[in-house]
Structure formats: C-alpha cells, structure tokens
Amino acid sequence: MKKSNNCTVRFIAEQLGIHFSTVSRVLSGNDAVAHKAASRATVEKIRSFAATRGYTPNPHAIAFRTQQSRLIGVSVPRLSDFIWATIYEGIEDTAQERGYFAYVTTSYDKPELQRRQLDLAVARRVDGLILGDMHTTQESLDFLESLDIPFVLALRQAGSHLSVTCDDRDGGRQAAEFLFSQGHRDVAVLGGLDFTSTGQNRTAGFTDFYREAGRPIPPDRVIHASFDTQGGHENAQRLIAACPSLTAIYAVNDFAAIGAMGAARDAGLVPGVSLALIGYNDTPLAAELPIPLATVWNPVRPLGEKAMDLLFRLLAGEACDSIVLKPKLIVRESAYFSARNLL
C-alpha cells in the first residue's frame, strides 16, 4: 500500500484548523450535506485543499466503517473465451462508472471451484455478485438458494433466479429455420455443455423446430460436450463418420463450429459447399475466416452492462425482473450448400 498517501481527513483538518468531522462531511457528501456541515467559504477551502493535495478517501477505511465494500464479485467459467471477456468488460466499465469495484474470477465450470470462489467473495465482503458460471443442476440451484448476498445471473440462467440472458431458444430456432428452408433434412447439433442453460436452450430451439416441422432429429445426432475448438473437432468428426448423409451441422458456439470446420476438412468436406455450418456468438473472426462462418449473433457487451445495472437496481432495493435480449442469425458463406440438390 502506497505509504506517501498521508493525506487523510485528519491531516486536512489539522492544516486548515478545523475539526476532521467537518472535513469528512464536506468531502464525502453531496452539496446539500456539505453546506449543512460548513459555511460556503469553509466548504470551498476544504475542497480546494483536498484537490491540490490529491486527497482520495481510503476505501478500506470506508468499507470498514460503513460495512459496505462497494465491491462486486463476478464469476465466469473462463476469461479466455471471447464471450466472457467481453461480458466482463461491459460489467467492469459499468461498475466503474458508478464508483463500484468489480473483480472477476474463473471457475472453469468446476463446482468445487465455483464454491471456492464464492467463499472467497463472502470473505471479501462483496456487496453483490454476478454469476456467469451457473449450472442447471440441483446442486447449483440449492447453492443459489443458500446465498444471502444479492446476485444476478448472466448469460446462463438457472431456476427462476434473476438473470440477464439472450433468448437462446429463439437463436436455435432461427438457425433451424434457415437450414430447413434451404432443404436440409439430415442435420446434427454440437450442443455444448448439457448442464448449462445456453447449451440446453440453443439446442432445444433448434430441435424443437425440426420436430414441429415433422422431421425430428434423432437423439444420436445431438452431442453435448465442451464449447471449445477441440471438443467441436472431435465430435464433428464422430458425427461425420457415423452419418455420411449429413448435410448440415449447427454448433452452439463459434469455437466448436471452427473445430467442426477442421473435422470437415479432414473428412474431405468443404463448409459452404458440401457441408452447411452455423455457429453461435458471432465472434469477431467468424466473418474473417477463409470460409466466413454463419453464426447467431448475441449482444454480449450490452448483456454485461445490463447485468451490472440490474444488480445496482437490486442493491438499491428496487423490484426487478429478469431481462432477455434478442439474438440474430447472421448468414454467411458456411451456411450454404451447393454440392447437390437437397430437395
């Protein structure tokens, strides 16, 4: 801790020959409070002295005294996923605007790490939490019930807890609608982690559409596994090998879709020609790939900002409702198919 910062309210009070409680009221409150505490001239004197000396209140002393840390804990599965990093950027900037202090921890989707990060947040006396790493398991739900700190879920939902999410079912439906309209009847899904609402709903929106259209997707064409490149590669490989008639793959994550591109290449298939491929999230490089990747876009940065806003409203004691944002399918070359006539 910086030792040279000895500019405290006491010091200012001494220098100006007034009581430190007066200085505190002037520097910590708004104009109304300040002018109730001191005359116009004194307020001005204190403020200008504090400004020239670069006074910053000691946040630990404030947290200690007020029992409010202005600290917001954020837990995400990982930061190395573009989506989570972007959501956190939105959270952090919004928190900073409001004078709060956000920090982020990663739990790598491991329940024991989630638990540890939460214990740590409690130990750090956070005022509120934003949880991005929730599972839909009973264990996770019980865990949320037991929380006595205000919290908001982000991106992933669980139970009926307050959350900011995207309409994942709708995103899946949009992807299905497009592929079906193009004539694809033999499709497969890389469904992501099955214990996450995103993995579940992005998949369900897609499979529901096909079922309602009278062409239910066989269960073995839906694989739930990790959202990353490697998982996408391995599982796409299995799907392609098991089903030579396959004409389209929908992955609930761009990285899984890129992995699927690799698998397609290995199998002699060309995305956009002999295999239609749709991803999810519209990461910035989707558009830049040699074969541009069609994908379902999500407003991720706004999602982070809104989650932080919602938590602030909750902390202020307002009645709050969950927020659902709208995704949008962005069709690019990989979604097409020209190898033969499908209909």
Add this chain to the structure above:
Amino acid sequence: MKKSNNCTVRFIAEQLGIHFSTVSRVLSGNDAVAHKAASRATVEKIRSFAATRGYTPNPHAIAFRTQQSRLIGVSVPRLSDFIWATIYEGIEDTAQERGYFAYVTTSYDKPELQRRQLDLAVARRVDGLILGDMHTTQESLDFLESLDIPFVLALRQAGSHLSVTCDDRDGGRQAAEFLFSQGHRDVAVLGGLDFTSTGQNRTAGFTDFYREAGRPIPPDRVIHASFDTQGGHENAQRLIAACPSLTAIYAVNDFAAIGAMGAARDAGLVPGVSLALIGYNDTPLAAELPIPLATVWNPVRPLGEKAMDLLFRLLAGEACDSIVLKPKLIVRESAYFSARNLL
C-alpha cells in the same frame, strides 16, 4: 456487505471468555505465534470454535489496520483478446494461491484511460501493479518513473523496467528463417501497433533476418496497425493490391493473420497454396482453421504466473531481474506455398 457475518475476534473472545487480543494472535499468526499467545488447549479451543462458526477475518479491517491491502492491480489493453485473458488467468490463479487479491482493468491502449486506471489503483491502495498495456513512448516511460508503487511489466516491455516478456525478436527471426528457407523473397509484414515492444520486436526480428540475408524488406512492405482481425484484413488487402508479386505475409498476431486470410480469399489467393502466411501467438483456433495457421507460439499462461511471482519477490524486497521466455514457430499448412517454383 454480508450482514450475517458477525463472527469477529471480539465475538469469539466473548463466547470463550478470553481476551480478544489473544484470539487475534491465535487466528492470525502461525503456530509459533499462536502458542506464544495461548496454551495448547486454548489455541485448540479458539481454532475449533472459529472453524465451526466459519470465521473469516474482515479484509478491510486488516487492510485498514495494517496499511497493506494485499491487492494487486493489473492493467491490460483488453480482455477480449485471448492472449490477455490467458495471461490474466495465470496472474489471478497465482495471486489467489498466495492469498492476494488481483483485479484487472482494461485501457484499450488509450493513454488517458491508462492514467485513469492507475489513479484508481492508487486510490484503491494496491500493494503492487502488473502492467500489460505499456507503450514505448517517452510519455509512458515518464509515467513509469513517477510510479511509487512496486510494479512489473508483462508481455510488453518499456525502457529497462522490470518485466516478464517473450523473446519477440527471436520469434520474428524464426518466422523469417522459415519463409526465407522456403524461397520467399517477396514478403510483407503486418507489424502490429508500432508503439508496443511486441509490435516493434516481432517485426524487427523478421526484417533483421531478411536484411542480414541480403534481401532487405522495403519499408512500404511493413505496415504497423492494430492487432485485430479487421486491421489485418484491411492492411493485407492494401499489401496484396500494391504488390502482385507478394508470396508471403507474416503477421505479428493470429487475429491479424486471420484477417489477412479473409483479404487473401477476397483477392483470389489461397493461403498455403498461393500465399504463405504465418501468424503469432498460437491461439487455440489457429490449428483448427480450414487452412491451419502457422504461428509463433508463446508461453502466455506461464508468463502471467511468472509476472505475479516476480511481483511477489519484488514486494518481499528481493533483488529481481527481468525474465524472457522463449517462443517457438509452429509450422502448419498456411505457411507453405505450392503455386509455383520460388527458387
């Protein structure tokens, strides 16, 4: 702040009928301190009571009293870049292991934001800083000189300040060596931001090799611009348009390289066939692209861990030296060229 956590040293002392200073010594110190403060039986009594009641010391009270926050500020250009997110993951996990509390802010390579984030870190009374967003400008160097908080630079270096970096010149040299050995004489560089040591050195290592080999690269074949996909696309487009004889592009960042893939595609070139392409960082998807991207791998997560370690050593008052890690070229399909004979 969680109100229910009323388990303080005072409370424990009251319950057990002993003085709270004794409780403090037992719970805060190591075994030696504890047993000097109380009898074996009392120590055990205090510890088990604290454990069953889930006592966690109030970190704000400790920071306030000891003037040591155990808080580490980390500043990076952006988290949505895989490299920075991974470095931060390494920093955070290492900090946590040592009982420190790391937090990260983003400055988007804007000097005024860097300054604001630093002021914030001082206001938060951090014990130390890890700076990943430094520029090599005089302004940045002056700024570092004026810092009176222990700090370590990460990934990017500046002046002779303590840092953990990768040998960027060597990485550039490895890329150049490979392309030269394959017969490429007409090459271009997407050099990244020119005010960063990474942009400068990854470029210099490459151009130095070509100069030493007697084939200096014309200045207009080296473009310094942002590290992202879009920047890579635009500048590769310009290079390809301006120079039809170009056979290889070296980009100091995978995202820029992926952007260049997009530009190549638009120009009717095929990476790995009619344009050799090498990126930098080995992001996980480089290997999974439809045309796998050759790239210079960096040990980024260890870099974050070592930066945190180094800062701990600095905080402990040890004499420290900067650390340089070794990169390694990973050759993949995009680095080849088969359109015609080059030699």
Add this chain to the structure above:
DNA sequence: TTGCTTTTCCGAAACGATTTGGTAAATTTC
C-alpha cells in the same frame, strides 16, 4: 435587550483487526 431559529462547527463513539507493552500465575532454578 431578550428570546428564538438557523448556521456552523465540534466531540466522541464506532467499525474489526493488529500490535506493543505489560502483569499475574505457573514453572523452573538454585
């Protein structure tokens, strides 16, 4: 001038821990 209100400021306690400097009791030493 007197009494009342408002303005302006002061005094003191509190938040939860650490830490210096004790002292009474127990134990050891001679």
Add this chain to the structure above:
DNA sequence: GAAATTTACCAAATCGTTTCGGAAAAGCAA
C-alpha cells in the same frame, strides 16, 4: 523456599472514516 524465568493472558492504542448528538455563534424578530 526464594528468586528467576517462562507461560498465558490482558489492557489499550491505533488505523481513517462516518455519523449522532450537541453547542457555540450568528442572524433575526420583537
């Protein structure tokens, strides 16, 4: 058995801030 030492614990100050409850001073009305 008295002195010396160690053990086991207590007392009190302190860190920087907020905040409740006054109280002196100033302004105002009569």
